Amino acid sequence: MSRPARFRRRKILSGHSVGSDAVGTTSLKSSAHVKAAGWGRGLSTLLRITRMNLRHPWQVALAIGSTMVAVILQLLIPQLLGRAVDQTQVAIGGGVTVTAAEQALWTPALLLLGASTLRGLFTMAQNYFAEAVGHHVAYELRLACYDKVQRLSFSFHDRVHSGDLITLGILDLDGVRMYFSTVLVRLLLLTMLIGIGAYMMISTDPVLGLIALSFVPFVAWRSSVTQLKLRVIWLDLQERLSVLGRVMEENLAGIRVVRAFSAQAYEMVKFDRASKNALKLAHEQVDVYVPNTSAMTLAFFFAMGLVLWIGCNKVIAGQISVGTLTMFLAFMTILQMPVRQIGLMVNGFARAYTCGSRLFGLLDQDITIRDASTARPLEIGEGTLRFDNVSFAYPGTGNRAILKNITFSARRGETIAIVGPPGSGKSTMAHLIPRFYDVTGGTIMLDGQDIRGVTLATLRQAVAVVQQDAFLFTTTIENNIAYGDPWAKAQRIERASESAQLHNYILGLPAGYKTVVGERGASLSGGQRQRLTIARTMMLRPSIVIFDDATAAIDAATEQRIRAAIRRFAKDRVTIIIAHRLSSLKHADRILFVDNGEIVERGTHQELLAQCGRYKALHDLQLRPEDDIATTYRGAP
Amino acid sequence: MAKVHASEIETEPHDSGRRPPRAVVGSHRVEEEMFGRAFDKKIIRRIWAFVRPYRAMAVASVAALLVFTGTQLLIPLIIRYAIDHAITPAGVDRSAVLAAAGAFALAILVNFAAAYAQETVVGKMAENVLFDIRCAMFIHLQKVSLSFMDKTEVGRLMSRLQGDVNSIHEFLETSIYSVGDIALLFGIMFVMLWVNFSLGFLTLSVLPALLMIRIVWLPRAREAFMAAQETNSVVNGALAEAIHGVRTVQSMDRQQVNFLLYDDKAHADLRTHLVAARYAQVMVPIVDGLTGLAMAVVIVVGGSTIVNGGIDVGVLVAYIFYIQRFFDPIRSLTAQYSVMQRAMASGKRLTDVLDVRIEIQDKPDARILAPEMDGSVEFRNVTFGYEPNHPVLKNVSFRVNPGETVALVGPTGSGKSSAMALVHRFYDAQQGQVMVGGHDVRDLTQESLGNQIAMVLQEPFLFTGTIFENIRYHKTEATRDKVIGAAKVVGAHDFIMSLPDRYETQLGERGGNLSLGQRQLVSFARALVADAKILVLDEATASIDSYTEMLIQKALRKLLEGRTGLVIAHRLATIRGADRIIVLQNGQVIETGNHDKLMAMGGLYSKLYNLNYSSFDDIPVEEADPTGQAASRT
The missing domain is CATH 1.20.1560.10 (ABC transporter type 1, transmembrane domain)
Known part of the structure; x- marks a missing residue:
């Protein structure tokens, strides 16, 4: 007799939703990409996962051993049941006395109790160790992913959507984790159960055995097909649900825009379309699932009915005993569940194959920016920065040069300001110094050492960049300020935040420096975030500090005060300021006006004003934003 | 627990030495x-x-x-x-x-x-x-x-x-x-x-045993499962954080510290999952053992009844089938x-x-604001507060005539944004009336009111989709020409044409692939397509590069042409371009007039103006404050 189909449905569907393997368009695209990569790579992926599993030999051995014992014990149960039934018949047939028959029942009963309990224990061990192997592999993969993600260079992260990377590290990892328990162990279990079971039944009675097994191929086939179909639908459904989620999320986040335009009706249409789209597929899922499972149940019962009918006739004919018939029926019950799960196993294969390919694709990714084999620690002496004929193009953009022949140098204590229209390459210059990207031509030298020849760790300790879009980690304000120096004393943190004009604001917060900020914490305004980033940088002891448009959201007066504080900090460093507010940069020792990747003007504020060139035009524009100056600023039309 | 931990640190100073006191990765939600x-x-x-x-x-x-x-x-x-x-x-x-x-x-x-x-x-x-x-x-x-x-x-x-x-x-x-x-x-x-009553009774006696075990097991198991879920969301959160913050991590050279901390979390996750697996699996031998027991009972008791001629063997077989089933409902019912x-x-x-x-609901007899209305906006003795006891607007009255552009100016918290929200009836005033086109906004349908008011918000919010779809937004009937025309008017056309797919360029989340200034221009074009009589605009405060800034100023002038404009202005250029300036402070209108008149008055406006900041928001609180304190003291 079968367990009700709904258990399986729930299990199968929830198995899907827990161990989903892709969310979002790009992931789907990459799964198509995996398909194109061919079976050879798929096979090597599976082998690689298997090898990872085998790195836990004890648990693997225990899982496999337990599985084998559990299968054999399970196969004993129908036989014991059959024997017990026969035992009762012997007494009725008058072969032995009633007491003797009663006595004889104890043996199969106790054996059954023992076999059943032991089977439970070994199944427990099987499942536990199989899962343990998976969890250990997941743990190793987690660390590997985390390490890789942290080290992959900026150009990789520019290219790959962060959502896809997160999906990779969560869902694909799960697909690989499940491989051992849902695929390898289940494969062993099924092979043994069906193989030995079939042998036992067919050797007992070939005809009845074959009939009893007749449902196996049909159910195995239907179950595999259904699972693979459901997998496709499921992936599609996740995609549609994420579209629906996005519609809702954007509506709520942009609710002011929606209300401002009285666009509620339009938004409802958008929602309704996305919602119906998903619902249709959810129904389709039911439509694929239900007929197939019902058909599988029917096939099973049909075979059972045949066994019962033909079995009864055989009993009547005296060919088999009632006990043997019972044994056949019990066998079928035992086989039913595992056979229906063949689909899950096939699904597990498919998942491990796509998820594994994606995951290993990440892990095998080359880290383009890393220490050269001959790299030596950076030695800071005078603290001179020098750009020598530097050119740069972003990887994958062909040869569209962002920077061309940039040459300048700066000594300790000097401040260099970089200014220019949007897209001129100012920020790119800042990103080359700590080697976020490598130059494509020329060299950048620090105290005469090519930055590509020194270790990344020492280089990045020597160069600090205050980024434009500050990232706050979800932790306290003080931990955020001390991000680059997590050993810092509270006093230093406070001093840094005083310099960044943030101290008073922080003291006004209910939890002061212990206030949690970041994605899930209190929200700070753009200016406050930028000030926090400045404070974060002032905790470091860099030789070169770069402000990459880091004060755009800070009001001019506060910026003045920050600048005064920075001046002390900048005394024995090279300071590079990228900004568009002229008041931010007019005190620099040298100003570089960059356009189209080239330095077009250079000099002090006074010198550049006297030149009456592009800088002067920008200066006038900021004082008097009128149309007529536009042409001068943009360059000749 | 805490003590054990402390002693561990003492005995292993080296290990504690690797994990800095102020470093964490991921967070507990x-x-x-x-x-x-x-x-x-x-x-x-x-x-x-x-x-x-x-x-x-x-x-x-x-x-x-x-x-x-x-x-x-x-x-x-x-x-x-x-x-x-x-x-x-x-x-x-x-x-x-x-x-x-x-x-x-x-x-x-x-x-x-x-x-x-x-x-x-x-x-x-x-x-x-x-x-x-x-x-x-x-x-x-x-x-x-x-x-x-x-x-x-x-x-x-x-x-x-x-x-x-x-x-x-x-x-x-x-x-x-x-x-x-x-x-x-x-x-x-x-x-x-x-x-068979007695056989049935004996067999069923294992059921309460299972039920009791489940009841004892369930809360503990649930705790273990939840712990596993919790640690899982923590490691996943930490991974997401590493991905989002990777640029900061690398520039601050935190990879090694973070890896150690992440290892701690990943390992905790491994442990909780193993515990949860143990809890999940421990039920297997219990259920199997009880099943075996029930079968043994049926065989011994049922068997001897058969031997004694009490029942037929079919009963035994049927019972065996029932036994294999009767634990399932208990399992799922407890779940x-x-x-x-x-x-x-x-x-x-x-x-x-x-x-x-x-x-905010339409009155049953709410009227439709006709597009032919004159486009005037008037505040009549309006008092409003998000909390009734703390009014942010106090008895405010002013009128914006059709076609006029009025700049609302004042320090942060003076009530400018609230006034703007009231025009669109985002909120209802506690006292007084807000009139649009000569009608109290509460007497109009919200939809018709919204159709006549275009709003541009400080933060230009764009939706996922193409640039075209964003400019058109809910005006699905707007033609391509109209959309391109609007983009040209506000000066967004040039940059749009330089994008890879032009108007069909897909915007990232929140228009992330555009700069702030560009998003601003797209939102202007969107307001233009909405084609409303009244434009309410909250100027962006963040400093934008001078070139885009200039484009925005130009676009603004185009946008206000032939419309009634109510602008929350921050930049002097915008303020000077307005027909009239209303200075708000602490929820009250303290000065009204054009630039020259206000300068001649020598009040707050002239004072702020003479401080010579390019934006009113640049003015530090202290400098704008003395008058504010004086006002609150009286």
């Missing part, structure tokens, strides 16, 4: 209550309201489920009949074999049909209810006041719309199946007792308990959202 009371009548009633439209389906599926359960119960009985009547030692009854075979065939066909019908209906109905609840919430959120939306994080609402509706969905599916479970459990008990608790907690949160009062 403050979880909402996951489980509520298992049964809450009020919430059940609310959920039922959503099931009601499908009640015929619900009844039909329960009926089908009962039929299905019935056939499940019947099949062992048919087997028993076949064995006992067809092949008794007394003689052979071929017609009985045939009857049994016929009954069996009928039973499995009914079983098939019932399963098919019931699962399809339940599956689809539960999905429908899920989507209905979500839709009802979404509609409701479109109507609730903005102050509710301001107070509530988007993430929180999203977890209502996704997580909570899903747990209701799960609850619906499982509760219908629970009916089947209960029927099956009682059915098996009834049949076993009915077929159902958690599902219910979770659903009640979710249901509570859902009804909280659905019950948020809609404050």
